[in-house]
Amino acid sequence: MSRIEGVLKSLKGQGRKALIPYITAGDPHPDQTVGLMHTLVEAGADIIELGVPFSDPMADGPVIQMACERALKHGTSLRQVIAMIKQFRETDDATPVVLMGYLNPMEAMGYEAFADAAADAGVDGILTVDLPPEEADDVAPLFTARNLDAIFLLAPTTTDDRIRSISEHSSGYVYYVSFKGITGASKINVDEVAAKVAHIHDITALPVGVGFGIRDAETAAAVGRVSDGVIVGSVLVDTIARNQADSDQLKRALTDLLHPMREALDGLAS
């Protein structure tokens, strides 16, 4: 059983929902990323999605674009991001880490070298925004062979046939993009999300994490009620941007943001 599957099973057993924060590696500075990951765990994260910065993040809004630019200004490379996870693992062997990013940095590193290094460092899952299962034939088996979960996206526009085939290619969880848009937009419609996630649950037994548009305890609880976990990205990255000058204050700000979400999600269990 993969670390991701283990965590999600155990949460499910307790009737709890996963809190999955996203930050961009190397933002605001590569030296801070591992510390921020530990902060996220202390504030209640069950799984961490760690973004690999890319020069052309087409699915992302301005907040994550600027995070990528900050990280790239310090030369944050995929190899360095993997090294950060290796360092994180020295003191945290329990929290699953999903690498999330775009395909080209992985292609440039070489898929086999990337999969080896990621597995060796203790990465648990790979989510590539611009890699649909149709194009993943050469890549996904390399992940599976190393016990790395391949996590794919589902969207409001995904047809039933595709939900079925994407789920068959996925392990760990599937990531449901809550609305048609880019990260950081505020278009979420909880009723629509509830209907679609229920429908996805009818088609696949995999846990469904929902991301895009979750910004506070209220949206986290509303989406947590109808899914297996919530992914929180832009609001955290924006908090990093606003507090980048002072690392203690940044830690407090992230905790102040995540803690109420954790409590709201756990409130659903009781």
Place this chain on the structure above:
Amino acid sequence: MKLTEEMLSALPDARGHFGAYGGRFVSETLMDSLMTLEREYLRLKNDPEFQKTFDEDLANYVGRPSPLYFAERLTRETGGAQIWLKREDLNHTGAHKVNNTIGQALLASFLGKKRVIAETGAGQHGVATATVCARLGLECHVFMGAEDIKRQSLNVYRMKLLGAEVHSVESGTRTLKDAMNDAMRDWVSNVDETFYIIGTVAGPHPYPLLVRDFQSVIGRETRRQSLEQAGKLPDALVACVGGGSNAIGMFYPFLTDESVQMYGVEAGGLGIETGQHAAPLCAGRPGVLHGNRTYLMEDENGQIAGTHSVSAGLDYPGVGPEHSWLKDIGRARYVSVTDDEALDGFRTLTRVEGIMPALESAHAVAYALKLAPTMDKDQVIVINVSGRGDKDIHTIAQLDGIEA
């Protein structure tokens, strides 16, 4: 490799691949739209009404066929092969781009989409899109890098006159690739009502296919005109390559004619050795950007590299996937000329033939001027003059130290 009609008709394959290139690398939200577009295009491609409308629009609105012109004085002064010019600069709106926007806007109408978006570099595709939207009464949004808005202000004004909204893109390198990023972001946010008119043969499947099909009118006409006027097929075709839509339009109908050599001319900028260029086929390597696998300019970590060209329309780090395939199989040769060589090409064609080419097309002119003297007098070179140079007067005047 000798190409046959049968081989060509199998490309791209069902997943949009040209050999190792192409494909559909986009986020899930767009997949359904792309598959619908592919399905509808493959149906309409063989629909007589669609084709008839397209052909009539090309004839009566664009003004096709564009002439194939024998540049007699240029041939004499250059020495060597006969130089012929395919005059895409004479099309309505002044470039080849309109061939494609006519086709895609027609698709948008057939699909019932009322809102159109486009990216643009030099502004030619933006103008061509704004033009067809004005004609069909479609809402038009054009994304353009802030850097390009500065150097192509005339085209920005043209788009506004045509009723389009021009969105200045401030992210990244503030050029064509960033404009394409923002167009993709708009598309994913407004996918139900929006048709994205991509201006080049790049992007996710089926765009490289449909843009190539719409632009192939260039090569089909050239083939017929060359046989009629020069009495033979061309020996060499020369076209500039940014994304590569004018080049693929010229090359495609000749791919099975083994005797026809093809040269795609990339922007060598300040020189390939300086790294300040936009020549992924000459100096890049395969990667994935903007929905397709193709040759790219990138650093060792897979980050997309900044590009440089005097010509905004060539200032792009990628290239259409079919060109990547043609390069690998050796059917077309990809070369580069520098900014300075292109400017010389511009001046030569202007002074010797009275034809001002776009700075993009001037790259093809510059290479042809090097190629012609190496060939025999009875051989024929066709240069695709993909656009006219009016839009570049400001840039050239600045280089000459003149306030225009």
